[in-house]
Amino acid sequence: MTDAFQHQHAAHCETGVMSAILRHHGLAVSEPMAFGLASGLAFAYLPMVKINGLPLIAYRIPPRMIIRLLSRRINGLSMAFRKFRNPDEGMRALDRLLDDGQVVGLQTSVFFLPYFPQDMRFHFNAHNLLVYGRFGTEYGISDPVFSHLVSTDAESLQKARFAKGALAPKGMMYYPVSVPAEIDFQRLIPKAIKLTIKVSSRRSPMPIAGVNGIRRVARRIEKLADAESRYANLFLGHIVRMQEEIGTGGGGFRFMYAAFLQEAAEIMASDLLAEAADKMSEIGDEWRLFALMCARMSKQRHGDTFASIAQQMNKVAQMESDLYDLLSVYR
Amino acid sequence: MEGETKVIYARSDSGRIETAQTSGWDVEETVLEQAIDEIHRQAKEAHTRAVTGKTSPLEFHMYNQRMDLAMLAQAVGRFQWLVKRDFDPARFARLSPARLERYADVMGLQPDILQTLPDRYD
Missing domain, CATH: 3.90.70.10 (Cysteine proteinases)
Known part of the structure; x- marks a missing residue:
């Protein structure tokens, strides 16, 4: 073996x-x-x-x-x-x-x-x-x-x-x-996607999870303008490390999830999932841009501000929210 | 990163999302550097205070082994204020061998190293 x-x-x-x-x-x-x-x-x-x-x-x-x-x-x-x-x-x-x-x-x-x-x-x-x-x-x-x-x-x-x-x-x-000989993808894929939407969509009851959580962090970033600059930079750097560095496959797991949706679309022969895969990959790109803005901010280059970084995060939140709405009709 | 590579998922030329090998991008490097610098800054500051007898070597080694008070307290299973009390050099010098070993163990150090302070740190 x-x-x-x-x-x-x-x-x-x-x-x-x-x-x-x-x-x-x-x-x-x-x-x-x-x-x-x-x-x-x-x-x-x-x-x-x-x-x-x-x-x-x-x-x-x-x-x-x-x-x-x-x-x-x-x-x-x-x-x-x-x-x-x-x-x-x-x-x-x-x-x-x-x-x-x-x-x-x-x-x-x-x-x-x-x-x-x-x-x-x-x-x-x-x-x-x-x-x-x-x-x-x-x-x-x-x-x-x-x-x-x-x-x-x-x-x-x-x-x-x-x-x-x-x-x-x-x-x-x-x-x-x-270990079973095969997996019942027809049953599991819709079930797994359903839970992800339940946890992350704007309808989630948890204010700190999913789309609601992202918006909450965006509000926190806006307030960083009043904080000590060393703390503000550590805060942004910390988010980026969790997103890019800690084995996420880039874009805070969004690209990996896009790869899942792409694979699921082929197994289930679903155009909706294929479309969702493309959207998720675009969301990953926006997360990468967010990380880039944070890194530039800590090096005091370019015209990035806390407001513009928060705005970028809200944009990602909106894109994710739309995607979860799109996927919520998937059965 | 000592020549190690990692896997990311990215869109290939054909439009499919596939794995790719990378040694990381500069954004990662910036934020990692920032996190390590912060640890160095805390360790250095603790070292300066330890040299002048304002704190015990325990605090320096804590930062040098990439911990903070909350982490160390949780690792040894004691309240933070009890651990903080051992930052007093006089108190630290009287610690029982068992307590010293417990601190050393969770930090991955030998107890005798925990009691000493490097002459220079930068």
């Missing part, structure tokens, strides 16, 4: 891991398809949760949800999840699965993984990777956000699996117990 394992480079860790696990067990599911079927796309603004003093901003559903939703939705897919109180026991359980030839998914911290470039090593505890084998004291790792296979020593891996703090992984490992 293990020698047949094929590493594939992906944009995002969680979708990449799920896509790789399913593919390894003979079920062809691309990364965008895994993302779309899990209703992964979202927007959330949580001003009360602070990361380094800055509010939490996310372009997708919370960590772990993609894996959980996929295993719940796909008929016949059953995943085993295990957490450990004792780190040594957690490592032994991993070793046993590897010796049986299982490919195992792990939740880890990024900070303790030596193969990450120094500049990328932050205390983010909800990273996902696959372990495909054990070679002496080294573990062979297929980390979906790397273009190549990597490896790490047992001590670092244990530290990464049992890092403390927010979203502590507690040694979480997961692997499929049974």
Whole structure:
């Protein structure tokens, strides 16, 4: 089993891991398809949760949800999840699965993984990777956000699996117990799209999610004009990092979702979904422009102002709102 | 980024949205640099205060290991004000080995390194 394992480079860790696990067990599911079927796309603004003093901003559903939703939705897919109180026991359980030839998914911290470039090593505890084998004291790792296979020593891996703090992984490992031969796309795709619209459209009851959340951040950006300039720049930089840098496939997952819609349009033979894919890709372009304006602002170049950046964000919100309205008639 | 590339989804010439390899664009570089600079600034400021005895090496190492007070407190499972109290150099010098090890462990350091301060930091 293990020698047949094929590493594939992906944009995002969680979708990449799920896509790789399913593919390894003979079920062809691309990364965008895994993302779309899990209703992964979202927007959330949580001003009360602070990361380094800055509010939490996310372009997708919370960590772990993609894996959980996929295993719940796909008929016949059953995943085993295990957490450990004792780190040594957690490592032994991993070793046993590897010796049986299982490919195992792990939740880890990024900070303790030596193969990450120094500049990328932050205390983010909800990273996902696959372990495909054990070679002496080294573990062979297929980390979906790397273009190549990597490896790490047992001590670092244990530290990464049992890092403390927010979203502590507690040694979480997961692997499929049974994988179906095929997926009922005709049933799942409409269902998955429906949930995404429910969460993100202007009719969503949550003021901090989806279109409403984007508009709320836009209002916050307008007010940054009165804030200390260092904080204002950090705030904008923080949004852009969440959007572009943290393995989103660009444009805060919007391009990945466009790829899902495109694939779904072909499977369902739907012109509506094809049109939605084009629109979503245009929305991704507008998010990229927003990121560019923020970066220019922090370098004090060009004529960008907080008002113009907020205006750009409102434009994106309107485009997303229109797209969700368009998709809401899809059944 | 030490030669690593990442995947993005982008529209190809044929109009299809496909994966592409990239080493990142300058916007990412700008914001990452900004985030790292901010950490350096905090660590340097804590270092200056630690040298003059106004804070303990704990605060410097906290920033240097890319944490902040909220993160460190959550990682060791104590209230922020209790962790902050250990920024007092006199108090920090008296910490029990167990407490020191707990701090060192969540930061990925050795306890003896946690107690020392590099001569220079920039």
